[in-house]
Amino acid sequence: MPADHPHQDRPLTGCPECDLLFRLPAMAPGDTALCPRCGYVVTSNVRDGFYRPLIYAATGLMFLAIAMAFPFLSLRSSGMENSMTLPAMITSLTFFGEDVVAGLVLCFVFVIPALILGCITVLCQLLLLERHYRWLPLLARTLFQLNAWAMVEVFAIGVIVSLVKIMHMARVELGMAFWGYLAFALCFLLAMKNLDRLLVWSTIDRLRPLA
Amino acid sequence: MTTALERGLVVCHVCLALNPLHDHRCRRCHSSLHARTPHSIQRTVALLITACILYLPANLLPIMTTTSVGSDLDSTIIGGVLVLWRTGSYPVALVILTASVMVPVGKILALSVLCWLAHGHRPMTPAQSARLYRITDFIGKWSMVDVFVVAILVALIQIGDIMAVRPGAAALAFAGVVITTMFAAESFDPRLIWDREIARND
Secondary structure, three states, X not given: OOOOOOOOOOOEEEOOOOOEEEEOOOOOOOOEEEOOOOOOEEEEOOOOOOHHHHHHXXXXXXHHHHHHHOOOEEEEEOOEEEEEOHHHHHHHHHHOOOHHHHHHHHHHHHHHHHHHHHHHHHHHHHHHOOOXXXXXXXXXXXXXXXXXXXXXXXXXXXXXXXXXXXXXXXXXXXXXXXXXXXXXXXXXXXXXXXXXXXXXXXXXXXXXXXX | OOEOHHHOEEEOOOOOOEEEOOXXXXXXXXXXXXXXXXXXXXXXXXXXXXXXXXXXXHHHOOOEEEEEOOEEEEEOHHHHHHHHHHOOOHHHHHHHHHHHXXXXXXHHHHHHHHHHXXXXXXXXXXXXXXXXXXXXXXXXXXXXXXXXXXXXXXXXXXXXXXXXXXXXXXXXXXXXXXXXXXXXXXXXXXXXXXXXXXXXXX
């Protein structure tokens, strides 16, 4: 089956939320296509194709490394000090026997978002190089399906709430990892926002060797 | 207006490719295909009931225990909101109240209403129902805020005998509520909202 370009060839598509069949409109860069019946966001035609998500994803991964390696927050009260890192946040939960909660936090805040950024980096790089591998659809599928379970922005709000909670009882210092995580969260959101879903799939289709 | 089902096609929910009706895997991304999610309403209702049951321990048990100079203080989710309100942190109290009480309760109610609507009751137009579904889907993960706050405070507030924080059993129950409601939203098939519309017009 020949691959249509989603922004030029106006391919027939369907809405996954209301099942309506329709043709995609011709889209200029910066346009977003919505389902005509239910308003579902089908895709956005992003400028510069795969370059932007690639750059944001690779940058985000570097910020994540900073967030994991340096102190996140430190607390000073009555002459005592306690500094915490993000890995220590997981281990202290397991220390108190909350292994399941620790595992969930680890997945939602670090593992899943990192996996998604890793998938975006590899996928966009290969699509830019016009290479096809058999596992390319799997990579793209993993990234789009896991997206609902990435909670970077929720964790960022959680950090701010925690800061307000302890502000009045102790002095809190923001570590390098604090800024690292915020930058990682921002890169994550930008990478996802700049990834044109239909262009990913049509490019994979186009690169697929004809059987 | 033609739906994919009427033309004997299935839209892949991952890559939006059109597939023949009886294929089980998408030709482009190999995701599993369903013209309509099987037992969608039953599954959603079952998960909602689970969420309601978990919501009780999530609110009744302490979400964390603060030990300060020898004395223990248990705090529940509502208790935490009240303390923040009394100390004057109104914006944060509202954030926690919204994320931990209003979002999960609102989500359970909204999905119950959607299941009821999909059975043919019609006080709302499909467009309104679709908007309700989309909001429900979007706000789902925000309830995890409280669990993350506990994780951060437990690691940070460990200053010897002066003050220490331990996680409580409600943290796990609350995470359970969030996850089951997220699965409930995922198993609800929004196409059912629109199928009724067509059945009515015919």
